[in-house]
Amino acid sequence: MLPQSKEYCSFFFFFPLFLACGGTLSGTGEFRSPYYPNPYPHNKVCEWVINQQEGYVVTLNFLSFDVEGGSCRFDFVEVRDGPSPSSPLLGKFCGDEIPPRLQSTQKSMYIQFSTDSSVNNHGFEAAYDSAIEGCGDTLTSPSGTITSPGHPTNYPHGANCTWYISVLPGNLIRLLFDSFNLEYHTNCNYDYLEVYDGTGTTGNKTGRYCGRSVPPSITSADNQMTLLFVTDSSLSGEGFSASYVSINASTGKVCQKTSMFRTQFVKNN
Ligand SMILES: [Ca+2]
Ligand SMILES: [Ca+2]
Structure with missing residues (x-):
């Protein structure tokens, strides 16, 4: 029996489980949620690590933001002060309000985008850069x-x-x-x-x-x-x-x- 259209859709929404996302970045640039500006996939965990040179810190500016809200229990973006998921938390964000400008206190920043199995919004776009350590x-x-x-x-x-x-x-x-x-x-x-x-x-x-x-x-x-x-x-x-x-x-x-x-x-x- 052919699947009904709804199931057909969810089959394709599950497929991106195998989609590669995240990565290691440095210097200046931008990154975005998968398929941005189209809705992001369900059940994904994307991890980015931004590394700058010694003596520099990482700055992060969200240019757009639209992630399923609700106490950030379902979908969220987590930003940490350091290179790993256990580094100190700088902020956890969801909803449609653009997060504040973030800055690490040392050369690395870790960003995780995590989504659950239902409701997907348009996601986000963020710009990163370096700044002199201890500067401001x-x-x-x-x-x-x-x-x-x-x-x-x-x-x-x-x-x-x-x-x-x-x-x-x-x-x-x-x-x-x-x-x-x-x-x-x-x-x-x-x-x-x-x-x-x-x-x-x-x-x-x-x-x-x-x-x-x-x-x-x-x-x-x-x-x-x-x-x-x-x-x-x-x-x-x-x-x-x-x-x-x-x-x-x-x-x-x-x-x-x-x-x-x-x-x-x-x-x-
Ligand atoms: Ca969701
Ligand atoms: Ca001078």
Whole structure:
């Protein structure tokens, strides 16, 4: 007996079990779910590993995303910080919202696309690239440190690194420099560090710094601050090292666990 059309279809949807997907990638490029932009196959596990050179990390941007939703129990994309399925999870995604830009902390990234036996959407398309290790981050802890890539070893040429600091609303950010040594120019046109209020470089610029003079401590106007570090194609120095704390906007007190001990220490003296 001839199979009915529905079964005929499912036969063909099972066939892609043998379809090769995933692979090992490096440098810059794009990859997509099988058959993209047509619906992806059922019961598939595709694994990609992206490896960059030493001193570089992997960045990943989804260009389109349409994966069966529902708590990511059925179909999902998993991104990990390292080369294997047991590396730390950066994110697990499903649905039709484009995931945020992702970045590994070292030279490899692992991506797994897994589908179940029913409901298939159009899948995804993603672009990957490399970035200098230690170049930029998003910091949300009440205190932290920021150093130029490779510090105290000389920073690389052609760097364009952005650090976003975001603390709880009602707090301000105080940035303190521990060391500073960037190629000097009167207007800091070659290598420089810029500090801005808010997220990104559209807010009020607190200053542009270069040379060997350690910048003054900087307090943000709000609960967000952005640091931009740019270097040209020649001459570099050991860079900079800075730390930040969050302070209560109304009391001016430092919102940091160690502040308790510091206060105690001062009192005992
Ligand atoms: Ca599915
Ligand atoms: Ca330079």
